Amino acid sequence: MSAAAPERIVPARLGTAAGSRALLACAGQAWRAQFVFRAATWSGIIGATLQVVLVMLVWTAVYGARTEVAGVGQDDAITYAVLGAVIATVFQPFVYDTLYGRLRTGAIAFDVMRPLSAVPMTLAQQAGAAAAQLPAAGIALAVGLLLGALDGPGSPLSGLAFALSLLLGFTIAQILNFMIGLVGFWTLEVSGAFHIYRMFVQFSSGALIPLWFMPDWLSGGLSLLPFSSQVFVPLTIYVDPAPGPHTLTAIAVQALWVLVLVLLAALLWRRAIRRLVIFGG
Known part of the structure; x- marks a missing residue:
């Protein structure tokens, strides 16, 4: 059975100001949605805090009386582990229900006709959901500081480079999350793919x-x-006491990954849209 090729629809586009307001509204809606269920909010805060405490205890036990393992000092390893747990809380909310719900209901067919593309809208929702994890991450980070499990960056320059690297790592994480969400165009089910990916x-x-x-x-x-550019690279920069050309190289690799993943996501999105068949013109 053959199907006629879908009619190409060229939607109107929002201006820059209107588009920015719409994206902020999408991010805000996703942010508020994370706080609808208070039990889930508190469980997220408690879970993030417990994770910080547990990783501190585990790595303290691993080192024992030793101050260095494999050339890595105990304080650096514990700082890395605690920050890694906090970063993972923000980076990996795995908001896949937006695309999933629109695919299951068929609403995605209308998304391609909206003035605001489904791609930036979904990314804005992911960013809003990630921002909603900041209170849990902040409380967990405060507990880590109170327990003395966190040292400052290796140097002031390391701190600045870490901030830039962390932003690039977050961007990589969100693009990958979006690409996993596109699996639903082929399977109509993405929860399994997200659990494996996670x-x-x-x-x-x-x-x-x-x-x-x-x-x-x-x-x-x-x-x-x-994947290593999401967490490992920023944290190695954070604990590095002597940043230099190797730091710039690491950040450049992250930027390259952002470019490559953007191109791959655009290609995957175009292939996903081609699978849509809109009936009735």
Whole structure:
């Protein structure tokens, strides 16, 4: 059975100011949605705080009386682990229900005709949902500071480079989340793909175990993937007492990954849209 090619629709586009307001509204709506259920909000805060306490206890026990393992000092390892847990709380909200719901109901067919494209709208919703994790991350971070589990950056320059690297890491995480959400165009179900992705990215990004402590063949392979740019690269910059050309190289690689992933996401989006068949003209 053959189907006629869908009619190409060229929607009107919003101006820059109107588009920015619409994206902020999408982000705000996603932010507020995260606080609808108070029990879920408190469980997120408690979970993030417990994770910080647990990783501090685990890495303290791993080091024991030793001050250094594999060339990494105990204080640096604990700081890395605590910050890694906090960053993962914000980076990985995995908001896939927006695309999923629109695909299941068929509303995605209207999204391609809206003045505001579904792509920036979904990314804005992801950013809003991630921002909603900041209170939990902030409380967990405060607990880490009270417990003395956090040291400052290796140097003032390391702190500045860390902020830039963290922004690039967040961008990479959100693009990858969006690309996983596009799986729904082929399967109409994305929760399984997200759970698999979540387990993989927590390990390969260095959020659970720093790449320092992995075998060379494994850490070398993971460093070639974009996942390490989400957590491991920013945190290694944070604890680095002597930033230099290697820091600039690491940030440049992150920027390159952003460009590559944007192009891949655009290609995947075009292929996904081609799967839509709009009946009735």
